[in-house]
Amino acid sequence: MCGIVAGVFRKPADEQALERAMDRLTHRGPDARGRWLSEDRTWALGHTRLSIIGLDNGAQPMAAAEGAVQMVVNGEFYGYRAIRDRLREEGARFASDSDSEIALHLYLAKGVGAVQELRGEFAVIIADRRNNTMIAIRDRFGIKPLFYAVHDGNVVFASEIKALLALGVPARWDHEAAYQEAFFFRPHERTLFAGIHTVPPGHYMIAQNGEVRAYPYWDLDFPTQAELSRDTRSDDEIVTGFREVLGEAVRERQVADVEVASYLSGGIDSCAVLGLAQEELDRPIRAFTLTFDDAVYDESALAEQQAAHVGATFHPVPVTTQDLASHYADAIWHSETTFVNGHGIAKYMLSRAVRDAGIKVVFTGEGADEMLGGYPPFRRDVLLYNSEGQDPATIDRLLAEMSASNEASRGLLTTDREAPEELGSVTRRLGWAPSWIEIFSHMGLKTTALFRPEFLAGLEAMDPYESGLARLPLDQQVIGRDPLNQSLYLWARVQMPNFILTFLSDRMEMAHSIEGRVPFLDHKVAEYAAGIPIHMKINGMREKHVLREAARDVIIEPVYNREKHPFMTPPARGDEDDAMFELFGDSFCSDAFDDQPVFDPDAIRALYAFAPESTAEERLARDALFHRVLSATVLHERFGMST
Numbered sequence: 001m002c003g004i005v006a007g008v009f010r011k012p013a014d015e016q017a018l019e020r021a022m023d024r025l026t027h028r029g030p031d032a033r034g035r036w037l038s039e040d041r042t043w044a045l046g047h048t049r050l051s052i053i054g055l056d057n058g059a060q061p062m063a064a065a066e067g068a069v070q071m072v073v074n075g076e077f078y079g080y081r082a083i084r085d086r087l088r089e090e091g092a093r094f095a096s097d098s099d100s101e102i103a104l105h106l107y108l109a110k111g112v113g114a115v116q117e118l119r120g121e122f123a124v125i126i127a128d129r130r131n132n133t134m135i136a137i138r139d140r141f142g143i144k145p146l147f148y149a150v151h152d153g154n155v156v157f158a159s160e161i162k163a164l165l166a167l168g169v170p171a172r173w174d175h176e177a178a179y180q181e182a183f184f185f186r187p188h189e190r191t192l193f194a195g196i197h198t199v200p201p202g203h204y205m206i207a208q209n210g211e212v213r214a215y216p217y218w219d220l221d222f223p224t225q226a227e228l229s230r231d232t233r234s235d236d237e238i239v240t241g242f243r244e245v246l247g248e249a250v251r252e253r254q255v256a257d258v259e260v261a262s263y264l265s266g267g268i269d270s271c272a273v274l275g276l277a278q279e280e281l282d283r284p285i286r287a288f289t290l291t292f293d294d295a296v297y298d299e300s301a302l303a304e305q306q307a308a309h310v311g312a313t314f315h316p317v318p319v320t321t322q323d324l325a326s327h328y329a330d331a332i333w334h335s336e337t338t339f340v341n342g343h344g345i346a347k348y349m350l351s352r353a354v355r356d357a358g359i360k361v362v363f364t365g366e367g368a369d370e371m372l373g374g375y376p377p378f379r380r381d382v383l384l385y386n387s388e389g390q391d392p393a394t395i396d397r398l399l400a401e402m403s404a405s406n407e408a409s410r411g412l413l414t415t416d417r418e419a420p421e422e423l424g425s426v427t428r429r430l431g432w433a434p435s436w437i438e439i440f441s442h443m444g445l446k447t448t449a450l451f452r453p454e455f456l457a458g459l460e461a462m463d464p465y466e467s468g469l470a471r472l473p474l475d476q477q478v479i480g481r482d483p484l485n486q487s488l489y490l491w492a493r494v495q496m497p498n499f500i501l502t503f504l505s506d507r508m509e510m511a512h513s514i515e516g517r518v519p520f521l522d523h524k525v526a527e528y529a530a531g532i533p534i535h536m537k538i539n540g541m542r543e544k545h546v547l548r549e550a551a552r553d554v555i556i557e558p559v560y561n562r563e564k565h566p567f568m569t570p571p572a573r574g575d576e577d578d579a580m581f582e583l584f585g586d587s588f589c590s591d592a593f594d595d596q597p598v599f600d601p602d603a604i605r606a607l608y609a610f611a612p613e614s615t616a617e618e619r620l621a622r623d624a625l626f627h628r629v630l631s632a633t634v635l636h637e638r639f640g641m642s643t
Contacts, residue, residue, distance in 0.1 A: 058098030075122030183444030266299030269365030275554025
């Protein structure tokens, strides 16, 4: 994994600005750096390298066609050896052992069609002076970040927003995006920074003559309900097939010239990955687990049992509320977005512990919930919208049981309230409202009610969902699918790239030069999971049923039987001995808080004053709001944003 920066400029590039942009990405690639400038210095590529494969000879940028084609890559390509062997047989001459080089030779042979052969987590930029085009490619799920801006006639790309700012792009709030963010429905290509966008997941972009256009090359394709009804596979056949494709994804991600470790929680996702990976090795995998002093949120006992069960070594990483408060601002700097919980800071600290242990690469378990219906709202969808002929009293009982058993996320990922009227555009488009959208809509209404009137100016009539839905191919990929699959598709295209894969994945890992490998987001695993029957995803109230059965021999019984518990840090207790609550209070009384343009200071201070009187459930919802306010304040201050 690395940091990349690129640009096509109207006049010769400012080389000092290019160096500053690369400096901002050193944490992504501390091992080496390189750059390329065209003869007229109007084209530029920069690269900061984290060396994983081809340690001694994988320097970038890489060049071909007598220097007319230049490339930089952030990420990993799996199955690269077989592709490299084939390309060599076809006459390609490789200059390195790096997996990245296959993208260059595939491009020379197939043009942008090469992307169909790339498998893994990646962001690629190719400067082709033969055609005067710069091509930016992002992996299918957006695991690796890639941003761009068109400013003063220049087109610039980078792994992180802070590098674009170093190239002269202004840091300004995008009011519409901030409003959508409050509802957890910011379109996948928008950021909180006006004029700065993401290359959408599963797309490539072509920059030419000062303009950029995006083209899709892949999408998550769920079968229609009619196609699902024609599936004749037995449950055992489906489980066997899933085990095979997931096992292959794990094996491919063990290829590295450095040690590969693993993150481990008490959940089935990371436990399954660790179990499958350990089967392939004759050395113990080092497994790293976050621990908390609140038993509701601490999963270390299960993680330790799982590590012992498969022969891995267990390495706990304690995190206190003081740790969360101390590292809050740095985590915001790396994430470049707002938080609703301390889990991003906890992942930041987990990655630091892994780096300090001398490790560069870890397995992570993100993606299983998105592919297999892991979160409570997906189970609610199945109960409410896939329950034809089911007794309403039974539905009510199961919903109540689900809420009661999700103490750590009650009020955030479960609800018993009526859907607000603001979901009209969702129900018009889909004919119903997925539970996760309904739940987050309540949070959005509460959050935006606390915005400053001047920040809301012009947004009073805005529908937070309409523009996001309009950017998605609903007719092609959503309509006609089972309600659960509709919900999963929308979550994967909105929540996953903007939230989960940002402050719970790449950005917190790469803050400490750690490469995260994500087997569940291998596109072959995702394609298989998309096509299985609903009851193999959610069976009764048991989520991720196919994974439980496929991994049963490599996980402990308590993990096999355990209900999904979303990864979260404990909420601030609301007393003077809690460092996070103290940080909230100090921040809300600061000049920086008065200077931030988003939230009404008086309204927030009034809420904080009554916070100690909250119930446990109210405290969790309040904590999410306070994190949103604090992180917006830090974001505004650290990036020197304007309105």
